Amino acid sequence: MTATDQPVRCCVLWFPEWPVTAWALAEGGYADEPVAVVEANLVVSCSAAAHAEGVHSGQRRREAQACCPALRVAPADIDRDYRMFAPLVDLLEQVSPGVQVIRPGLVALRMRGPARYYGGEQPAAAVLLAAMTQAGMAGVRAGIADGMFTAEQAAYDSEPIRIVPPGAAAAFLSSLSVNRLGDAELAELLPRLGVHRLGDFAALDAGLIRDRFGERGARLHALARGRDPSAVRPRTPPVDLARQIDFSPPLELIDQIAFAVRATAEEFIAGLNDRQLVCTELRVGLSSEEGEHSERVWLHPAAFDSAAVVDRVRWQAQAAAGSQLGSGVVRVRLEPAAVDAVSHHAPGLFGTGPDERVHHVVSRVQAMLGADGVVTAVIGGGRRLVERQVLVSWGDRAMPPSPSDRPWPGHLPAPLPATVFDDPRVVAVVDAGGAGVGVDERGVLSAPPAVLVDAGRRRPIIAWAGPWTMDERGWDPVRHRRAHRFQVVDDSQTAWLLLCDDEGQWQAEGRYD
Structure with a gap:
């Protein structure tokens, strides 16, 4: 290996069990209680309290709850992990630029510059950890070695700072398990061949490894030998489009919050306009004096302006008062959850005509009545027509609780009745004898x-047709429903959709006008 092929000295910072920490930061929970983050019914991260009760990563959810009955289970959310990790990365870049985010909770940076500036690798790593400690992130570990892979393995050590001397990467890795390579196939195959440690794997012939496992095996073999060809690729810091305002003393009244946030909303929209962007999805975060937090993503049929932003803050404060927020608001944060180019929202040559006027009127009415004051109808799933009528607030994403794309055996196919009765009309059906x-x-x-x-x-x-039987929730004696559908035509050529239950009670579900 030539001098130019030598791995670069890297520093990797590891934030243990970051998914649990991210959940605690986002939801206002406590990472020191028994908590497990679960994905696909498997534990992907757990707190120290949960680990002490026998919970560990890779464990099934039911087994984890059996080990720790008081376990609090939180769903995995990669967006939450990245969102909560971003401020820490920004803080690290203030101490030492050129940070690469490997994944949330794990970052890497070149060590040559920081070591020269702070007087050595140990002092540089100590400064980085001190910055994280001041930000409330205790327990962060640093590993310094030749190459990112070796530095990452060193960061997993029990010491806060583990430095592998130059040229000693292979010796350090030799005693580690082959599981550290992160390859499921090799982690299962190599132990069956008697290869349990990275040193044993590194001792195998490189040509034979390439012939058996291809380029993937050759790359992993090089990592085991301490020859990591990958270089640190610093991220390009994203433009900060979010805006935040703090209140001292805390604000208790909804109108006070809305008035105080008006200037921040105008600054938020102006910052987007400067970059030729518009916000189509807005994340509003409210923090209270007692540490409570309310966060919601709001949608807009077109794009947010400052008045629409203020309305969303007011509506969220109204909805959260007394439930999510029990004390005065001390902070409001506005963050674009989705942006679009302003050119996509520019009016056409002849304007948008009726659509623009309708949107303006509806938005004004919604501003006066509140978020749920104006609703639009979407088609949901279900077997009965009333169940398929779903109303959502104007501007919200149409997400019915029962999706319409499910099979729904027994549902009525098109064409559907033009008139659907909100409350099915009680009718009677008799035969020729009455x-x-x-x-x-x-x-x-x-x-x-x-x-x-x-x-x-x-x-x-x-004329009539039927019956078509609907039999729902047969496994549940309380919610079991069974009815028979009929289509009938009366002497005025009006078609009806009727339901008859097992007791002979008839209802008109809709009418074909």
Whole structure:
């Protein structure tokens, strides 16, 4: 290996169990209580308190809860991990520029510059850890070695700062398990071949490794030998588009908060305009005097302006008062969750006409009535027509609780009735002799339907079809529902959609106008 091929001295900082820490920062929880972050029913991170009870990464959720009945389970959220980690990366770059984020909770940087500036590798690493300690991140560990891979393994050591001397990477790695390579196939195969340590793997012939495992195996073999060809690639710091305002003393009244945040909202929109951007999804964060936190992402049918931002802050403060926030607000943070080029939202040559006027009027009404004062209808999933009518607030993402793209066996296919009754109308269906028509357990009619009685009016039936049985939640005796659908046409050529339950009670679900 020539001098130019020598791995660069790197420093890797490791934040142990970062997903748990990120959850605590985002949700206002405590990382010192038994907490486990779970993804795909497996534990991906756990707090020290949970680990002391026998919980560990890779464990099934049910097994973890059996080990620790008081375990608090939080879902994994990679966006949350990155979002909570970004301020710490910004702080590290103030101490030493050129930071590469390997993943949330793990960063790398070249060590040559910081070591010269702070008088050595040990003092430089101590300054980095001190900056993190001041930010409230205790327990961060640093590893310094030739190459990123060796430095990362050194950071996993129990010491706060572990320095592997130049040229000693292979000796340091030799005693580590082959699991450290992060390759599931090799981690399973090599121990069966009697290769348990990285030193054993490094001693194998490089040509044979390449022939057996290809370029991937050759790269991992080089890592085991302490020859890491990868270099630190510093990130390009993103432009800070977020704005924040702090209140002292805390503000208790909703109108006070809305008035105080107005100038910050205008500055927020101006910062986006300077970069030819508009905000289509806005994240609003409210923090209270007692450390409580409320966060929500708001959507807009077009793009936010300063007035719309102030409205969202007001609505969120109203919704959070007394539930999420029990004390005065001390901080409001505005952050664009999604942006778009301003050119995509510029009016056309002849304007947007009616759409623009409708949007203006609806937004004004919503500003007066609140977030839920103006709603739009979307089609959801379900078997009954009433269940498929879902109302969402104007501007919110249409996410029905029951998606319409599910199979829904027994649902009514198109075309659907033009009129759907919010409360199904009670009707009666009788046969030619005037007796009520019913359906037995096997779905057989007691007699052909002859007359539909609606609000006392008798409507002769000239055509009918059915029944189509809907049998829902048969496993649940409390919520079990069974009904039979019919389509009938009366003598005025009006078509009806009817439901008949097992007791012979009839309802009109809709009408084909």
